[in-house]
Amino acid sequence: MADYVVIGGGSSGGVVAARLSEDPNTTVTLLEAGGPGNSKFVSIPGMFAGLIQDYKINKLNWRFRTAPQKKLNNRSLYHPRGKMLGGSSGMNGMVYIRGESGDYDRWSELGNEGWSYDEVLPYFRKAENNERGADDYHGDSGPLHVSNGDESFDFYSAFLASGEKLDYPKTADFNGANREGLGIYQFTTKNGERASVKFCYLDPIMDRKNLDIQVKATVRRIVMEDGRAVAVEYDQDGQTKRVEVGKEVIVSGGAFGSPQILMLSGIGPRDELEKHGITVQHELPGVGENLHDHPDVMFVFKSKKRTGISLGPLGTLKNLAAFYQYFTKRKGWLANPPTAAGGFLRSEPGKNNPDFQLHMVPLPYRNHAHDYMSMIKWGFTMIVNIGHPRSRGRLTLKDANPGSEPNIDLNLLDHVDDLKDMRNAFKVTQEILHGPPLKDKIAKPLYPKRYLDTDAEIDDFLRAEVNHAYHPVGTCKMGRDDMAVVDARLKVRGLANVRVADASIMPEIINGNTNATCIMIGEKAADMIKQDAAA
Ligand SMILES: Cc1cc2nc3c(=O)[nH]c(=O)nc-3n(C[C@H](O)[C@H](O)[C@H](O)COP(=O)(O)OP(=O)(O)OC[C@H]3O[C@@H](n4cnc5c(N)ncnc54)[C@H](O)[C@@H]3O)c2cc1C
Numbered sequence: 001m002a003d004y005v006v007i008g009g010g011s012s013g014g015v016v017a018a019r020l021s022e023d024p025n026t027t028v029t030l031l032e033a034g035g036p037g038n039s040k041f042v043s044i045p046g047m048f049a050g051l052i053q054d055y056k057i058n059k060l061n062w063r064f065r066t067a068p069q070k071k072l073n074n075r076s077l078y079h080p081r082g083k084m085l086g087g088s089s090g091m092n093g094m095v096y097i098r099g100e101s102g103d104y105d106r107w108s109e110l111g112n113e114g115w116s117y118d119e120v121l122p123y124f125r126k127a128e129n130n131e132r133g134a135d136d137y138h139g140d141s142g143p144l145h146v147s148n149g150d151e152s153f154d155f156y157s158a159f160l161a162s163g164e165k166l167d168y169p170k171t172a173d174f175n176g177a178n179r180e181g182l183g184i185y186q187f188t189t190k191n192g193e194r195a196s197v198k199f200c201y202l203d204p205i206m207d208r209k210n211l212d213i214q215v216k217a218t219v220r221r222i223v224m225e226d227g228r229a230v231a232v233e234y235d236q237d238g239q240t241k242r243v244e245v246g247k248e249v250i251v252s253g254g255a256f257g258s259p260q261i262l263m264l265s266g267i268g269p270r271d272e273l274e275k276h277g278i279t280v281q282h283e284l285p286g287v288g289e290n291l292h293d294h295p296d297v298m299f300v301f302k303s304k305k306r307t308g309i310s311l312g313p314l315g316t317l318k319n320l321a322a323f324y325q326y327f328t329k330r331k332g333w334l335a336n337p338p339t340a341a342g343g344f345l346r347s348e349p350g351k352n353n354p355d356f357q358l359h360m361v362p363l364p365y366r367n368h369a370h371d372y373m374s375m376i377k378w379g380f381t382m383i384v385n386i387g388h389p390r391s392r393g394r395l396t397l398k399d400a401n402p403g404s405e406p407n408i409d410l411n412l413l414d415h416v417d418d419l420k421d422m423r424n425a426f427k428v429t430q431e432i433l434h435g436p437p438l439k440d441k442i443a444k445p446l447y448p449k450r451y452l453d454t455d456a457e458i459d460d461f462l463r464a465e466v467n468h469a470y471h472p473v474g475t476c477k478m479g480r481d482d483m484a485v486v487d488a489r490l491k492v493r494g495l496a497n498v499r500v501a502d503a504s505i506m507p508e509i510i511n512g513n514t515n516a517t518c519i520m521i522g523e524k525a526a527d528m529i530k531q532d533a534a535a
Pocket residue numbers: 007008009010011012013031032033034052080081082083084085086087088089091092093094095096097217218219220252253254255257258261469470471472501502503504513514515516518
């Protein structure tokens with residue numbers, strides 16, 4: 001028996017478990033399907049490309065695949081997610097971004113009391129330990145380490161200079177008062193190591209007597225009786241086990257895991273549950289709906305000089321030296337996430353806010369680092385994604401087996417305005433990349449193979465190359481309408497003691513990378529649970 005059972009030890013669930021167990025009189029069980037996540041692939045920031053590889057031996061990764069995307073030439077997309085303590089914070093690109101203030105104000109306008117920017121900012125600050133120190137926007141005494149990006153690759157400075165020539169401002173802090181412009185990101189790292197939720201929140205408290213962390217524990221279902229969660233069943237070491245619930249269950253399986261777990265527990269759309277022979281415990285039509293992600297596209301260039309990172313023969317020799325440098329001094333490119341330059345710009349002058357994001361990678365990299373022929377060259381990649389896509393997909397069950405992968409349909413670029421915004425964002429970015437001084441570093445474009453002049457050419461390229469930005473959200477959305485799954489206190493609507501806390505509760509995706517927001521959601525969820533227990 002545990003007072004609280006948290007399902008999923010990722011960016012949100014790890015935070016919820018850590019905060020709830022601060023009270024020694026409260027017992028918490030955390031069930032995580034993956035292992036402890038102690039691998040060097042996780043802790044070394046530069047190993048990101050290795051971590052997301054789609055090989056069976058990669059046990060740190062769920063290695064999902066989407067349904068064929070009908071607006072993307074019916075391509076099925078690879079979707080890596082972290083399967084370990086720390087969840088996707090143990091696998092992500094570590095860019096520290098919160099989104100724009102209007103994103104949270106919009107959540108509040110949708111009827112979600114307590115989620116405006118002013119109300120969530122204290123949780124971002126509470127979580128944060130920023131090496132730049134505290135100010136109105138930042139914290140310096142939370143568990144989550146945030147460090148400055150390494151700007152040393154020459155592609156970065158050339159890109160920022162090309163942007164300046166076109167009057168794009170430089171931005172010193174993308175999480176401060178004004179995020180518009182180009183600059184160098186901050187990252188969730190500390191002293192050359194990844195600062196995942198496991199590293200920051202769970203490692204320091206592993207010896208708490210009131211916190212029971214079970215790894216390789218895949219939840220089968222929440223056992224419901226009369227609208228109350230009474231236990232959670234999970235598979236571990238070849239056996240089905242059960243933990244009784246004293247007070248509440250918090251589902252934090254991520255945007256794919258959480259709706260799947262709810263449906264397997266009989267909570268979801270009636271038709272979908274009955275189709276798979278699952279007894280309906282509580283009908284909720286919105287479970288699995290509203291799935292969305294940022295669509296992104298990559299420009300890939302071969303450079304004139306051998307700078308940056310390469311997996312070719314000379315690059316491999318340099319990389320061996322980089323490993324030596326890393327293990328002896330925690331320095332060099334492996335000590336830093338290789339996506340330091342980027343920013344937020346407007347796809348058209350008429351946009352109210354910057355509406356697309358850029359990430360530069362000093363490696364000719366594409367297709368989730370599976371295009372090895374690009375990576376043996378020298379060069380760089382520019383990733384472009386729009387911030388507020390309108391396309392919506394859905395997650396459904398393949399069958400009633402908890403071990404089965406769900407059907408994931410992101411439905412990218414389904415909405416005609418998403419294609420338009422991507423096209424315009426592509427054009428703005430193309431201008432920067434083909435302008436001086438960056439263009440003087442380029443030997444030739446690899447993807448696309450030349451400057452694209454017409455809308456038709458750009459649209460063809462987008463349909464052939466657009467992918468997702470690893471930011472799925474929205475499948476258990478917070479709100480008040482009929483399709484909402486949780487209320488503003490993250491309680492599953494109509495149930496006494498089940499909450500959801502993770503990326504799935506976002507009613508609309510934020511404009512930016514999603515990890516910091518998931519951590520904020522974990523912080524706020526834990527606070528609300530404590531308040532409700534004390535009331
Ligand atoms: C490759 C990649 C790159 C990214 N880059 C960035 C970036 O640079 N910056 C950024 O801000 N964001 C980035 N993100 C996104 C960000 O990391 C995620 O949005 C965030 O981690 C999601 O948090 P979550 O708590 O919703 O889910 P997760 O952190 O994914 O946690 C869900 C947890 O639940 C567990 N789980 C699922 N099902 C079960 C079950 N049945 N039983 C038990 N446990 C279960 C999973 O194993 C996992 O540990 C990236 C993500 C990926 C995958």
